[in-house]
Amino acid sequence: MTVIHSAFTLSLALLAASTPAFAQKESNAKSATEAKAAKTAEDVAANWTTAPVIEAKKSRTGKVTVGGRTIGYTETAGTLTLRDMNGKPTGSIFYTAYTAPSTNGKRRPVTFLYNGGPGSSTLWLRMGSFAPMRVQTNEPQAVAPAPFPVTANEDTLIGSTDMVFLDAMGAGYSRPLGDTPASDFYGFDKDVDAFAKAITRYVTINKRWGDPKYIFGESYGTPRSAALAYKLEDQGMALNGVILLSSIMNYGVRQSGLDVDFIGLFPSYAATAWYHNRIADRPADVATIVEQARQFANGPYSAALAKGSDITPAEMDSVAQQMSRLTGLSPDFIKRANLRISLSRFRKELLRDNRTTIGRLDSRYTGMDDDAAGDRPEYDASSTGITGLYVGSFLERLSDMGYDTDLTYRLSARDGADWKWELSHKAPDGSTQNVVDSTTDLSAVMRTNPHLRVIALNGYYDMATPFFATEQSLKHMMLEPSLQKNLQFKYYESGHMIYLNPQSLHQMRLDMERYYAEGAR
Incomplete structure (x- = not known):
């Protein structure tokens, strides 16, 4: 009896579904459901926080005194849109730039700076090193909570070069765009490609192709710099210099058994x-x-x-x-x-x-x-003694200059992300490295561009990227005698973040001023 009833019910359902009126009613109900779902998605999407596709920019002016000389500058916070070969937006890179007018009729250098990680934001260099404003630290000691001691930086490099601080993709306010997955950026060569695009974009929209250009990387930013210098050279942008702060060039030294x-x-x-x-x-x-x-x-x-x-x-x-x-x-x-x-x-x-x-x-x-x-x-x-000071002071400065976003400023792109190390770097000779050794890139670009000048800045008390390991790596590039003069080393009584020590920062600024002056001859 149950079987007959079920079959009869199924037959009625099939018959009803075959009639136009029933089908139309079902169609209308489906359309209403889909429309409601679409409206809900639109409402949700309207409240999502995403990086802008159209490049944002907010600027203000300031003055700073260095060595008795007062220099006016423009501070800019903005974004650079990265695109693939078809012109599709794939990512947005956040930056802060400090630029000053030329005083002698010569073209001003522009230096692109970034921290390491991989995937670190660049607020450390931005707030601690050579920008016209910096946090005050008297290390080695933990710093106090707010209010934050941010003052004019007497050791800024704005007298020698314009500076553009770039956040790595996924860090700071830098984000992938649209349906581009973060994994498209989280690997050694992928990361280098993103920085090459960002630098090229900044140079293009700001008409800086004829100006001297430098890159300045800290920690993981140093192997990035070596490969980036080679990639930019290969794409037609010859750099004037590469500045390596607290370097690790060859990760092979850390392999077990060596x-x-x-x-x-x-x-x-x-x-x-x-x-x-x-x-x-x-x-x-x-x-x-x-x-x-x-x-x-x-x-x-x-x-x-x-x-x-x-x-x-x-x-x-x-x-x-x-x-x-x-x-x-x-x-x-x-x-x-x-x-x-x-x-x-x-x-x-x-x-x-x-x-x-x-x-x-x-x-x-x-x-x-x-x-x-x-x-x-x-x-x-x-590490734990300085984080609150750097984060809080930087976000306060952005707020003061009117740069508004609902994005969360990320200290690292690696929070919940999978960074691909293995088989992640194609060396200049076409081989694929299982463990990154970017001295191959740096030696290749120094031979290709014999005017490229490299300076390695080292802290005696840096245990993360020890100075002697840096010497060993860079001195094994086997440069010809005529090129060896293009590689120099400087040492400071400080740690990984050399600029935390006011005395070391001052000496480093003097060394860098000489470095830029020598490049201008």
């Missing part, structure tokens, strides 16, 4: 031990202990590590004693670590007797862990 990383870190260990007064026969200045450690790392230490398990007990003892003299660590601890002291262990061990750890970005900073017996610090005291 000793290169231990060697690259060693002179930084010695500098840190000198600063914290852990060296018995302490020289008067840090440069002296650094040079001793550099010679040891290049000689006996490298030779000992290369022997692996073939090293003799006598040589093990000798090398451990020399390491102890330069780092303040006990020979017994060094030998138990097989002469290979990881960064985490060093940061925990050096001041363990004081229940104190040292920073990674800047080893002068100290912190306190809950567990003083652990083998690694629980946090980086040199």
Whole structure:
């Protein structure tokens, strides 16, 4: 009985559906539902916060005094729209620029600056380094909450160059547009391509093709700069200079089973031990202990590590004693670590007797862990001490100048995003690198453009990108003698963010002024 009733009901339904009136009624109901859904989607979309396709810009003027000279400048916050080969908008890059008029009739240089990450916003360089206004820090110590100490920057570079600070895609206010997925930007070559497009766009719309052009990258921004310089050159934009701040050029040094990383870190260990007064026969200045450690790392230490398990007990003892003299660590601890002291262990061990750890970005900073017996610090005291100051002060400045957006300013593009490292870089010779080594790009572009001048700025207390590792990478580009003069190194008594130290920032500004002046000859 149930089967017959169900069949009868189904037959009536099929019959009704086959009649025009029933079909029309069903169609109308479907259309009303779709219209309601579309209206809901429109209402939701109207409240979505997206980056602008039409490029935004907000400007104001200011003045700053540098070395007794007052310089007027224009500050601009805006966006640059990136497009694919068909002209479709794919992304919006946020920037802040500082420009000044020429005073001698010569074309003013323009420098593009960015932080690293990968995927970091550029508020650190923007608020801490060479812009006409900066936050005041007296590191190495944690800074206080608001109100924020933002003042005129006596060490701005506006007297030597215009500056454009760019946020990486997905960081700051930079965002993909339309249906372009973030994954189209989250890889080494993809990231380089986005920066190349942004720089080209800025140069084009601001009519800067005939002006000297420089790029300035910090941390991960340094391997980006090497590949970016090559890409821009390949696309017809020859740069005047590449500025590398706190560099890591070859990520291969960190591969498991290799000793290169231990060697690259060693002179930084010695500098840190000198600063914290852990060296018995302490020289008067840090440069002296650094040079001793550099010679040891290049000689006996490298030779000992290369022997692996073939090293003799006598040589093990000798090398451990020399390491102890330069780092303040006990020979017994060094030998138990097989002469290979990881960064985490060093940061925990050096001041363990004081229940104190040292920073990674800047080893002068100290912190306190809950567990003083652990083998690694629980946090980086040199990082946590400044974030609130930088974020709050930058957003306040944007608000003051009237730049309005409902977007959230992201410190990093990597929040919830998958950055693709593997097989992510095609080298100039066409090979695909499993681990990025952009010294291949930098050496290639320095040979292609023999006028390109590269300067590496290094902090003695930077444990994230140690200066000796930078030397090792850049000095293995095997440049011809005629090109070696185009590569120079500068050193400061500071950490990864050299500009946190007012004295180091001042010296770095003087060094950079000379660098730009030499390029203008």
